[in-house]
Amino acid sequence: MTVSGFLSQLLQLAIALLLAPLLLGWVNQCRAWLQNKSAPSLLLPYRTIRKLFHKDAVVAENASAMFRITPYVVFAAMALAAAIVPSLATNLPFARAADAIALVGLFALARVFIALAAMDLGTAFGSMGARREMFVGFLAEPALLMVLFTASLISGSTLLPTIVETFTQRDLAIYPSLAFAGVAFTMVSLAENARIPVDNPATHLELTMIHEAMILEYSARHLALMEWAAALKLFNYSCIGLALFVPFGIAQGNADASAILGATPVLIAKLAGGGLGLALIETLSAKMRIFRTPEFLGTAFLLAVLGMLVNLLLGS
C-alpha cells in the first residue's frame, strides 16, 4: 500500500462519513415534502449528532462491557464497509482487500453486536427488537448475496471494484438479469435499513419498531455513534446499489485526490436521485405486518434467484 493510496483511501472515507448524515437529512426532507409537511432542515442529522456528543452518557447499572463497546464496534464496521465499497474510486487499497461476501459478513457482524447489546440489559423492548432484527436479517442476507452473485456472474468476480470496471468498460448492453437483481436489491435495502414497508424509522410506537427498539437504551455519545452508523449503513447500501446498477462516474485507474474530488459531485447527484426514490417508495407504501416480512423478503430472494436463472438462460 503506497502512501498516496492510503491518503486517497482516507479522503474517500472522510467524504463518506460526512455525506452519510446529509443523505439521511435529504431523505427525510424529501419525505416531508411528498407528505405535504414542512420539511426539517437538511442539516438536522448533523445537529442531532453534535447535540448527542455533548451530552453526558447514562448507562444502566447492570449493563455489561458488551453494551458499552457495541456502538464503537458497529460504527467501526460501518466505516470499514464505507472504505470497502467503491463509492468514489475503484483503485483504492481497501476496496481491493475485501470482496462483496466479506462486506456482507461485515454487515452481519454489526447486526450481531447490535442485537446482543439490545438483549444485554434484559429489557422487554430490547429483546423484542433484537429478535425481530435477526428475523429480518436471516431472510435479507441470502437475498443480498444472491443479488451480488448475479452481478458477479456477469462480471466474473465478486470484487465490487472489478464489477464496476467491467460494467463501465463494456459496450452499453441491456442485462435483463440485472433488472431482477435491481428489484430484489431495492427490497433488501429497504428491509436492512429499517425503512417503511418493514420498519418505520420515524416511529417509537412500541409494537411496530425494530431498529429503534434495539437502540432505546442508548444515550449521548453511544446513541450518536449508533445514529451515525445507521446513516452510514444507508449510505453504504446506496453506494453498493449505485456500484452495481449505475456504475458511471466512479473514478478508475489512477485514484489520487483530484480524481476522488472530481467523482464526488457525480456521487452526490446519484445519491440525491436515489434518496428521492427512497422517499417516494416510503410515501407510497404502508408498513406491513411483521409476519408479512418473510413474504416480502422471500419474494426478494426468489427475484434474485430468478435473475441468476435468467442470466444463465439468456447468457446475459
Added chain:
Amino acid sequence: MAAMTGIPIWAQLINLLAAVLLLLAFAMLSQRRVLSLINLFAAQGFALACSTAIVAWATGQTHLYGSAALTLLLKVALLPWLLHRLVRKLDVRWDVEGLLNIPTTMLVGIVLVVFAFNLAAPIEQLASTITRSTLGIAMACVMLAFLMMITRRKAIPQVIGFLAMENGLFFAATSATYGMPMVVELGIALDVLVAMLILGVFFFQIREQFDSLDLKHLEKLKESE
C-alpha cells in the same frame, strides 16, 4: 458475457421484455388483490405486444404487426375492461385466497422455472429464430400461469390465470417460430374472447347458485353434505 455485446439492440430489448413477462408472471402469482391482478395482466399483455412488435420490425414479418395490434386491443384494453366490469358488477374486491400460502407458491414457481428452462434447452437447439433463447421464459410463463390456476380458489383469478397462460403460449409461438399463421391467431383471439364472455355469464350463475365464487362448491356432488 462477451457474446452479449455482439447481440443487436432489438434482440436485447426482446430479452428484456421476456424477463419483464416472467417478472409479471411472478407478480401475478404473489398478488392478493383481484384488481391489482387484472392490472398486472394488462401490463403483461402490453409487454407481450411490445415484444411482438419488435420481433415484427426486426424480422420484417409484417403479419406480426397484426398480432401485436390484436394483443394490444384484446389483452390490454378489452379483456381487462371486461374483467374490471365483472368485478364491479359481482362486487368481489376481496383478497384472493390461495390453497397454498404465497411463499410456498413462489418456491414451487421457482422449481417450475428451472424445469421449464431445462425443458426448453433442447428445443432451443432446433429452433432457428434469433429469439429462440426466450423460449424457456415463455414456457416458464405458461407453467406459472398454470400454477396460478391450480392454487387459486376463486373463479376470477383462475380465469386470469387462463388468460395469462394464453399470453405465455403466444410468446412461445413468437419466439420459436415468429408466430402462428394469422388465421390461427385470429381464431385463438376469438376463442379467448368468447371464453371470457361465457365465463362471465358463468360467474353470475355460480354466484346465483352458491352465493360465492369459491369453486370448491362445484366439487361437491350433493347439496347436503
